[in-house]
Amino acid sequence: MIKTIHDWLFSVMPEWAASLTEMVLIAVFYLTLFAVIGLYLVLLERKVAAWFQMRKGPNRVGPWGLFQTMADALKLVTKELTGTTKADKFLYNLAPYFVIVTALVAMSVIPFTQSVQAFDINIGVFFLLAVSSIGVIGILLGGWSSNNKYSLIGAMRSGVQTISYELSVGLSLLTMVLLTGTLQLSEIIANQQEHGWLILQGHIPAIIAFMIFMIAGTAETNRAPFDLVEAESELGAGFHTEYSGMKFAYFFLAEFINMFIIASIAVTIFFGGWLSPFGITEGIIWLQPIWFTVKVVGIIFLMMWFRWTFPRLRIDQLLKLEWKYLLPLNLMNIVIMAIVIWLGWTI
Amino acid sequence: MERIIFYILAAIIIIFAIASVSSKKMLRAVIYLLFVLIAISGIYFMVDYSFLGAVQLAVYAGGVIILIIFSVLLVHHIELNLELASTKKRVIAALISFAGIAMVLPIILTHKFNVVENSRTIEVKDIGEKMLSYDSGGFILPFEVISILLLAVMIGAIVIAKGNRLGLKENQETRDKKQDIINQ
Numbered sequence: 001m002i003k004t005i006h007d008w009l010f011s012v013m014p015e016w017a018a019s020l021t022e023m024v025l026i027a028v029f030y031l032t033l034f035a036v037i038g039l040y041l042v043l044l045e046r047k048v049a050a051w052f053q054m055r056k057g058p059n060r061v062g063p064w065g066l067f068q069t070m071a072d073a074l075k076l077v078t079k080e081l082t083g084t085t086k087a088d089k090f091l092y093n094l095a096p097y098f099v100i101v102t103a104l105v106a107m108s109v110i111p112f113t114q115s116v117q118a119f120d121i122n123i124g125v126f127f128l129l130a131v132s133s134i135g136v137i138g139i140l141l142g143g144w145s146s147n148n149k150y151s152l153i154g155a156m157r158s159g160v161q162t163i164s165y166e167l168s169v170g171l172s173l174l175t176m177v178l179l180t181g182t183l184q185l186s187e188i189i190a191n192q193q194e195h196g197w198l199i200l201q202g203h204i205p206a207i208i209a210f211m212i213f214m215i216a217g218t219a220e221t222n223r224a225p226f227d228l229v230e231a232e233s234e235l236g237a238g239f240h241t242e243y244s245g246m247k248f249a250y251f252f253l254a255e256f257i258n259m260f261i262i263a264s265i266a267v268t269i270f271f272g273g274w275l276s277p278f279g280i281t282e283g284i285i286w287l288q289p290i291w292f293t294v295k296v297v298g299i300i301f302l303m304m305w306f307r308w309t310f311p312r313l314r315i316d317q318l319l320k321l322e323w324k325y326l327l328p329l330n331l332m333n334i335v336i337m338a339i340v341i342w343l344g345w346t347i
Numbered sequence: 348m349e350r351i352i353f354y355i356l357a358a359i360i361i362i363f364a365i366a367s368v369s370s371k372k373m374l375r376a377v378i379y380l381l382f383v384l385i386a387i388s389g390i391y392f393m394v395d396y397s398f399l400g401a402v403q404l405a406v407y408a409g410g411v412i413i414l415i416i417f418s419v420l421l422v423h424h425i426e427l428n429l430e431l432a433s434t435k436k437r438v439i440a441a442l443i444s445f446a447g448i449a450m451v452l453p454i455i456l457t458h459k460f461n462v463v464e465n466s467r468t469i470e471v472k473d474i475g476e477k478m479l480s481y482d483s484g485g486f487i488l489p490f491e492v493i494s495i496l497l498l499a500v501m502i503g504a505i506v507i508a509k510g511n512r513l514g515l516k517e518n519q520e521t522r523d524k525k526q527d528i529i530n531q
Contacts, residue, residue: 016348019348020348086425086426087425088372088374088375088425090375091374091375091378094378121397122397122468122470122471123397123398123401123471126398126401126405126471127397127401127404129405130401130402130404130405130408130409131404133404133405133408133409133410133413134385134404134408134409136413137381137408137412137413137416140413140416140417140420141374141378141416143420144374144416144419144420144425145374145425147425152420155420156417156420159413159416159417159420163413181472182472183471
């Protein structure tokens with residue numbers, strides 16, 4: 001379908017206009033996807049939270065409360081944008097865009113199906129890590145330029161946390177790259193199509209890497225039990241205390257999109273992306289996005305399960321967990337994986 | 348198309364580089380520098396050298412800038428402005444930068460740039476193999492030297508960070524020994 005649209009565009013328009021329209025179309029597609037995913041993940045989170053706490057959750061707006069988050073978004077758009085007079089206005093306004101643009105760029109390399117992937121770069125995994133390391137700048141800026149002590153403390157915590165846990169995310173993905181021998185996401189999936197999902201191929205070290213990735217990924221997105229950044233009981237709302245209306249909504253949306261990105265990376269690297277389990281629906285193309293969505297929602301549910309189950313960590317416990325447990329474990333795991341591959345013990 | 352994107356990137360680099368050195372607010376200067384670095388990585392992506400582009404993003408934009416922001420957060424209050432340098436210093440700096448431009452610009456304008464035919468995307472695999480090969484043209488020696496240098500830097504950092512406490516312990520031990528001797 002994408003191919004036919006591409007051909008049709010190039011047949012009716014001169015080349016430069018066609019490529020420009022194509023870029024605009026892709027951008028609109030991704031922005032729509034961005035908004036829809038963000039809004040419905042918020043709804044899912046509220047429903048899951050209600051389920052865990054034996055409540056009903058949102059159920060008034062639309063059937064089963066399906067339009068609740070749309071109504072919330074409309075409310076946020078119409079809200080007045082307040083800000084402090086003592087803030088550094090330029091940086092204060094810039095900060096939300098950092099967070100949201102990096103999330104959008106990271107989304108562009110993820111293969112949703114065999115053909116829906118905006119940017120199939122040959123260093124896919126590395127590019128994802130590089131881009132996601134920039135997002136934290138937005139949080140640091142927002143916290144500093146608000147000129148508020150709670151924001152500043154939240155921003156500092158976020159910086160420390162993200163820089164530490166990035167190592168674990170990177171190393172756990174590298175463990176899996178050892179199996180495929182390529183960083184390109186489409187090739188990683190092609191490898192899994194041939195030899196089975198990576199989590200089965202790599203068995204024990206792959207499962208360890210997956211667990212480390214999930215812990216570090218949850219910490220990267222600043223979600224509970226790692227939500228010291230916006231610890232409500234001690235810091236107000238952390239780094240976005242001073243934000244209101246749409247600017248607050250950008251931070252809020254970006255958190256959920258980042259969760260989606262972490263889940264999609266996990267699905268792509270460990271669970272075969274859009275592939276069906278054991279190739280049961282190999283040839284049916286329209287099932288690919290459905291398999292992808294099912295897997296991603298499964299992983300996201302796992303992350304929500306974490307959030308409503310575990311109490312928040314203290315900052316020293318958080319750093320101890322990363323530097324004294326996860327990082328050494330991760331380094332050992334890479335060596336084990338290398339030995340497994342060297343001896344040909346993969347499945 | 349590519350030409351337009353290149354000019355946009357070049358304009359971003361020049362404008363934000365000037366903004367970065369002339370800004371009086373420290374954190375704003377850092378953010379302008381960040382824009383410059385991101386635009387440079389954009390140029391790397393344009394010439395299809397995506398590995399270097401991603402390294403630029405991860406190391407400079409993601410690493411160095413975050414470290415600078417951290418130090419600014421720790422030492423700099425939001426209402427402080429940077430002091431202007433003295434007129435004499437500014438004049439000297441302007442002269443030196445103009446001298447630099449005068450040297451570089453004629454070279455760029457007179458040099459004939461070759462168009463590379465059949466350019467091939469460089470893959471990480473090639474870089475990794477070159478890095479560990481000890482044939483001629485391999486980079487194993489510089490790679491190992493840099494590894495040792497980084498190890499030394501890391502140990503140095505730990506010693507500096509822990510230095511006082513290590514010293515304290517030794518002092519206590521020597522004091523204890525002296526006490527023992529006195530007791531005896």
